[in-house]
Amino acid sequence: MKSYQKLATDIPQPTESYAEEESIDGKPPCLRKLSTWWLGVGLLMIVAGLLSGVTMWMLRQVSGSQHGQTPLEKCSAVPEPLRFDCYPERNVVVTKELCESRGCCFIERDQPLGSRSGVPWCFYPPDFPSYTLESLNQTELGMVGLLRRKVKAYYPRDIERLQLSVEFETDTRLHIKITDSTSPRFEVPLEVPRAMKKAENPVYSLEFSKEPFGLLLRRRASGAVLLNTTVAPLIFADQFLQISTILPSKFLYGLGEHRSSFLHSLDWSTLTLWARDVPPTESYNLYGAHPFYLLMEEEGAAHGVFLLNSNAMEVALQPAPALTWRTIGGVLDFYIFLGPDPNMVIQQYQQVIGFPAMPPFWGLGFHLCRWGYGTSNATWQIVKAMRNYQIPQDAQWNDIDYMEGYRDFTFDPEKFDTLPQLVEDLHKHGQYYVMILVWPGLTAFPDFSNPDTYQWWLENLNRFHARVPFDGLWIDMNEPSDFKDGSVDGCSPGELDNPLYVPAVLGGSLSAKTVCASAKQSASMHYNLHNLYGLMEAKATASALIQIRGKRPLVISRSTFPSQGRYSGHWLGDNRSKWKEMYWSVPGVLSFNLFGIPLVGADICGFSGTTSEELCTRWMQLGAFYPFSRNHNTQNEKAQDPVAFGSVARTAMKEVLLTRYALLPFLYTLFHRAHLQGHTVARALFFEFPQDVITYSIDKQFLWGQSLLVTPVLEPGVDSVIGYFPRGVWYDYYTGSSLNSSGESLKMAAPLDHINLHVREGAILPTQKPGSTSWVSSGNPLRLIAALSQNASAWGDLFWDDGESLDTFERGDYSYLVFNVTQNVFTSTVLHANVEATYITVDVLSVYGVREKPSRVTVNGKENPFSYLDNQVTEPPQRLVCPSPAQRRPAPSPSHTLCSGSGRVMALSRGREFVAVRLSGWAVQKGRHFSLLLCCPLAAGLAPPSEPPVWELPRECLVLLPALHRACVPSGGNQERGRAVSG
Template identity: 75%
Template sequence: MKSYQKLTTYVPQITEAAEDAADEKPLCHQKLSAWWLGGGLLMVAGLLSGVTVWVLGQIWWSQHETHPLTKCISIPEDLRFDCYPERNVVVTRELCEGRGCCFVDSQQGSGGTSGVPWCFYPPDFPSYTLGSVNETELGMVGFLTRKAKTYYPKDIEKLQLSVEFETDARLHVKITDASSPRYEVPLDVPTAKKKAENPLYAVEFSKEPFGLIVTRKASGTVLLNTTVAPLFYADQFLQISTLLPSAYLYGLGEHQSNFLHSLEWNTLTFWARDVPPTESCNLYGVHPFYLVMEKGGAAHGVFLLNSNAMEVSLQPAPALTWRTIGGVLDFYIFLGPDPNLVVQQYQQVVGFPAMPPYWALGFHLCRWGYGTSNETWETVKAMRNFQIPQDAQWNDIDYMDSYRDFTTDPQKFGALPQLVGDLHKHGQSYVMIVDPGISSTSSPGSYWPYDEGLKRGVFINNTEGKPLIGKVWPGLTAYPDFSNPDTHQWWLENLSRFYSLVPFDGVWIDMNEPSNFMDGSSEGCSQGELDNPPYVPAVLGGSLSAKTICASARQNMSSHYNLHNLYGLMEAKATASALVQIKGKRPFVISRSTFPSQGKYSGHWLGDNRSEWKDMFWSIPGILSFSLFGIPLVGADICGFSGSTSEELCLRWTQLGAFYPFSRNHNTQGEKAQDPTAFSPVARAAMKEALEVRYALLPFLYSLFHRAHLQGDTVVRPLFFEFPKDVATYAIDRQFLWGRGLLVTPVLDPGMDSVIGYFPRGLWYDYYTGSSVNSSGENLKMAAPLDHINLHVREGTILPTQKPGSSTSESRKNPLGLIAALSQNSNAWGDLYWDNGESLDTFAKGDYAYLVFNVTQGTFTSTVLHSNVEATYITVDTLTVYGVREEPKTVVVNGKEWPFTYLTNQVLTVGDLQLNLSQGFYVRWL
């Protein structure tokens, strides 16, 4: 193990990473000139940049005192770390310098750029000092001592630093109070049993001031460098900053933004909040995980396991600052190096997503405003009449009696049990909404959920130990405390009692940030430090209680201050568990609020969007981000939730939504209907066609979900995941891939009959025709009439398909088709996972079929690696091969000559095969 000296010993090792960063955002420009007053440094000014500039600058300034103002204005704008991040404060020189920081306004130096802080840390700002470091079985442990008191109350004098080399690609770094235990996220994360033998990373420290440096051994790239700004560790304010090796940063949700984040002085806030998706706002979920692409195509990820209110400030150095107001600094760093591997490694910590039931991947229909069960039923019948595929019908809060959970309106929804029975008769499913707020205003004995909840003490309490009362749809409400195991049993009983009346198939959990129509509670909140912390991140509303419950509210496990961001996760866990016990099948849960590990229990929809073109676009960065977060079952409200859609918008959105992993059309009350049957015959036919393409591809989609469940693969993925060395793919969020092989290029603007899409280098085949384009890595313009969404199959891909039916239950009876898109070497590969689509743990129990498809040397081979009874019911009827360069003279199937067709666009089709899926076969063309 290396000795732990001052950072000066590490300068040569971080130079290459500094140059990488400089390639993205050069730091050697005019604003740096004052840094090089020491003549010796001028010799290397043209060679060093980024991290090295900052390091050498610190060293120089520690040895050459000069006028304070000169020292301050000499710090490059991009490397100014905000010393006064508080909002709603006019930062004066007096306030700033009272914290021991630099103050430079727009009249001094080169300030004035939007977002550049006027108050920022000087290089010699006091922080923590690292003492001796000792080896442990998994890594090392050391102690940090505070050098001087800071301006946040209850700052902690002594910290413990633990560094664990958990796997070759995963590093775990934790900084906590050395003397007193602090709240930590109750997430079931794996613990390493032995130290990694060949880690991809190296870890070094600066002793004074303390800093952590993590480098990638293979390239020398610096992944983390926390020496650039001081560490803060107070009871309710924790802050740590790091340089980034590039500006290609993704993740950090849930926010409405481009998939590639802007580092131009951009702050992202994390505090679960009920608000329609809006830019620059904290939204429904919290995911403190990011992925960065490095120079050369490698990737790494960083996860802060912390559930308190926080914010991440991004600046163009490139650099990032974490600020949180509780818990501990508990970091996991994932080395990939492939971006797909980074996401897999992240999910090894938070958990792989659940395998959804097959019907969950069909098309879902919902609206708030059906009014009656008969009106809902008529929509279902209309969909059947036009033979438009539909798997699930939903109801919003309309079905409830006075908006109370676990009730039905006896007049308007009296026929709901009959509707559900009819859905089941037609192989369809029913999903209803359940909100966490439990009505507290009914007379005693008239509402079992509240009465029984009071008896069992399952509600969140105020500081006086009484149920905290807020307000949601039914009026005054109490909130179940899902951190209490007793609440899970009560929740199960409520769902079970309702299931005996209405045998639902899945549950939609909404309003679970938790949402509150008042701030805090009916009695307000306390004046204590939990409700009024010394620092409040940039949350919408300016207060932790804005449109939610008091942070001081008491829960079984901890205060709501600590558990707020976990509320949706804990409710999802309770709901999924209840459904397993009630139905004995895979649970289907869709949640609005989410947190890391949510994919184990539920999917997610992107919230109350609007019927606007821009919202349709925003959905793509949304589904891509949740793919990073390990929640693959994700989608947006097709055609938009609020406002009235147009026919063109809804048509285009249905085409896009047919390729959301979770596909649901949903809109609000008081607006015109927007289900496919509500539009003209032309639009209706185009929507039907798009949905039929989805249903045809469900075997492929289902197999992708199996790989996600088994090992954390992404279902929907950005192009750069497959082409990490193609920098042109890094900012693309108007296209996406299903798996590695199906490229989706939707129309996202009105009045268009064409669309431009980027095609990475290689052969790409039109999904519908098999015609190919050999791209050198370029943007191509494609025809996109109103009835068409462009789909392209990547060379070397084999897609399993199935003749679409009116529902998944009907589709699953139909024969399969196989599409093989040959590579330039005339090879291809694909696979198929198949089970009964609903049983629990089919893979673990061995009750599944798994097939691998290959094409090589003019022969297609289907190899059965595992089989079950389900596979014996299915046949393969058609093989279509794209890219057969010469017309075959003959085709042989399992040794017998077989009729075929061959088109001039090099498409070979072999039909009427009737081959049983459970038996291997081959098709050879000569």
């Protein structure tokens, strides 16, 4: 008999049929000497055995027929992408008999499944029995209904009667909840808003299927079906809850925390949500649990779905496209957000879970850490070296090596005897100190669901702060992580530690490298609270820091859950020093901005393994644009802080950090918008260009806010990078040179000391002259960059306060300025001011996209000196082609100096005989920007480097410009623009 098996784990095989657990009374008979009596007994035993066999056979038939046998033609009619798994258990050899005992279809594939992915052999038939909607009544906020199951499900303790609650909370938010109608069940203790009245003009409509029960959610404007749960049965047992839906497109994001591309694959993949300590690896469940997804619909609209459930769960994705939620506890508590654009979806999600906290200004500076400094003096030397090279740094961190015997609230009196003096020195230089809190030894885990633990935590931190006045706290291993599986005494054999169904967790057990699920906590069992542990610790830690310091807290946590952005940021865990890991960090940062935790970043240069100078330089360039920027590595590996490298790499790292510090006013304003309105800080391109389907899969570039495009180099040995530019004008951040894109990918020069940044047309960025710390920078004048749109307008804003006080916006202790350019006039308007506004001055205004040199510039009615740099808008070619022989023109001389200075190879295309090269740079003779398309025989050996001082072109190179009078000329046919700088 053919069979298949899912991913092997340590989960015991479930019983095939509950009837088999029954036994026959086997009391021994009394001893008798009569042979006839023995014969009678033997006959009776035979009859009893036959009756037992018949009884078990009949019970098996009931088990198999309670859902009805499904004809093969019905099973074959189900398309493969729509086959929903009826036997998702792992470590079970699924046979036709087992499958059909559940009333499901069994169709063999060519190859048995050796992993958790692939078309299931055992799947639900179209008429599989589910719940029936028996009643539906109107309420003030929506509807309440009663669901009833007439046929028992195949999981024990299935719940016969369910309550359906539907609340039309806002015009763009729908709340659907399914729970036991008779007995209370665990629900996540999360503060969520309560609607006061029913939505008046919802942008959605909701329909119901009575039997089998199902929901059909549509977007009114387009008629698009966003949810359709009739495609597979609803199952609601005590320890197994399952609901499926069709999706309107394949563009699905979120559902963390995982190491994956930003856009999820729907090719029979499974995402597991159960907090786990493990170096980030594809397909593993990682540190946090975020049961929220964002989906881009076919016509550019977006919606989101949030399942408020903290139990172990998995989400199965399949190419229909469709999705199945499976969880082993709690209730099905869904919030659906209708957008209609992705930015609004995330705002609506955060209206439910809470907006992120406003970080302290210094928290946006550069942070430096490693495990293995060894002593406080060694740590201090790194700080001094960073100062000596004038490399920006705001915070110095220490890992567990500062502790005495690896005990919390202690520091080593010998190796870290000067730690208090180090912290004092940091404070004198306007810098800050952050230390780790973790339990690396024998541990009793604090129960942060108990309010009394908050006071205990505060008292211990307060005593320790009196000795070492730390400014922020790093809470690690709070999944919680255990070096053993469960307790030192093991876990119980009960159903909490050994549920019949275990989602696809790493290790196959809920207690793998963590606490026993049966552990008792104040609020509930750990079975229900495990995924909440990091959130609860972050909340307690932020509260303690506020009470101790009286200022905004900085807490960075490894384990996270929805709403945690209100209390902490997050770093992406124990990554490795590899190029692929650097790439993975970009989807990670983008995902956590979806989850409402914008203060996020990866360990720059990698935590484990040995980095290289090239990798670390490129990673520092990328990491300078993480919202949370920290370089951190492990012990027993070579140092990777900026001062550990040679002058070339060190200088490149310093320059990119200076760029970050120059942009801190812009970044700080983005965090204010996140705190006030739930905006993302780092965002995917499709957030701003939802109609451009090409952007849906881009996760090697990202935006800061609406207007700063970051294109990092993510692979070794290259001096160029390909970036996608959505339709519009984009300005080089550094030079102001502009590019008019129709929506295309372009190859850009990217030498080792350069990361490409572009400003979107219509934006005004507030920047500053950078200093060595955020405090020094904050006292410097502003430098505004206005990137004009094609109608010569631009807009920007600035939020400014003291950078550390609590609730400055709520108390009105801030300044808010709006900048605007229209009709050749720049204006700055103060919409709200406090004492901090008196320190805001503007030193330089740079206007990108000025078409002609101004005759004069006036400031407040008085003429002001200015400079004008002539630039152009480049019209990028769709492709580079070599001409026919009749079109070729000879170069002016056998060997002619084409250009010098900043010329760059913009694109390169090789054919069979020729190489086509687009060169862009500055002409020697005229000081004008040029763009040339050259076509040279491969035999000439033309292989121009990315930034040569001089290019010598052989005679055979043929120039395609129709009118060539000089070797370097401005591009023909392009609209010239320039950059006016007012000082």
